Amino acid sequence: MKKIILGMALAAVSASIPTVASAQRLGGAVVAVVDTDRIYRECTACRAAQTQLQTQVTSLQQRAQQLGQPLQTEAQQIQTAINALNGKQPDAALTSRAQSLQQRQNTANQEIQRLEQNIRSTQAHVAQQIGARLNPIINQVMTQRGANLAVDVGATLAHSGALNVTNEVLAALNQQLPSVSVTPLPQQPAQQQPQGR
Template sequence: MKKLLIAAVVAALPQMAAAQSVPAPVIVVVDGNKAGTECNACKAAMTQLQTQAQGVQQLRQQLVAPLQSEGQQLQAQITALNGKQPDAALTAKITAFQAKQNTANQQLEARAATFERNRNYALQQISDRIGPAIDAVQARRKANIVLEASTVARVSPALDVTADVIAELNRTLTSVATVAPAAAAPQGR
């Protein structure tokens, strides 16, 4: 009886294995970073963000140059005192200079924070669209595995679908806003 049961189980194994077979892997590779920088809307957004970054740098130069000159003049006056205490007029100049420095730093910090908010907003829009673009290409290619190109040592160019993902992004992501919505004001009680 045991031999018949074992023989029946052994005979059924190939049928059970066939019922549990896994489809052959269809693998594609995508360079998400390249797709996120080379789509048309992505390039336009990066150009606009670069202009904003240059604006921050120009403001820094506009604010720093006069302050450096004034700071050097004040330092020369302080050095000329040879350790003596500055008089009321020089103290007032130093206080005014420090106030100008603080104002300049606040302006720069605000402009830099606005730029970072805009940059993050643009990158988030791109990031939100890359996943669905990859999914669409994966479905068209009937792939069941998608690998990020940066995690693969070598790959055949035939498996690289980055160009397809860029084309899908060009189709679905027509523009990227590079000015973030105003930050929500804190609600009072």
């Protein structure tokens, strides 16, 4: 009797195994391919932002040259005066002039670093704004096309052109995001420190 019950239990368990295994199978992947590099190059907001960012970079380069040329000229003059001493110690006036030059170089470097940081922050802010709109658009287009996976074209070895939804994504992004703010990232308010008693 035990053998019959045990046999029936094993039969019931083995009959349920294929059902469990098939329930765990995933459906086939339907893939959509998106060329995000092209989108970041060609979208309307991207182009406008890139033009403004290039203007900021050009302005930075001009400012660096404006600050650097007089400092370089003075540094050469100081070096020439030091070389003329033939190993003797510079007098107080030359030493003071060299120290003043060093301070002005430090101030100029700080200004250039501040401007560079501002540009990097602006680039990050532009990318953040575009990314915030781009990802939902990719999901929307992917769903409309019946895909359950979106892959960047750079991550594929080969793909059919029919899988590429870049044009649809680009059109939707241009419609939904005609421009972006080309300003540095908003600063987070400083956390207020609790006052001790």
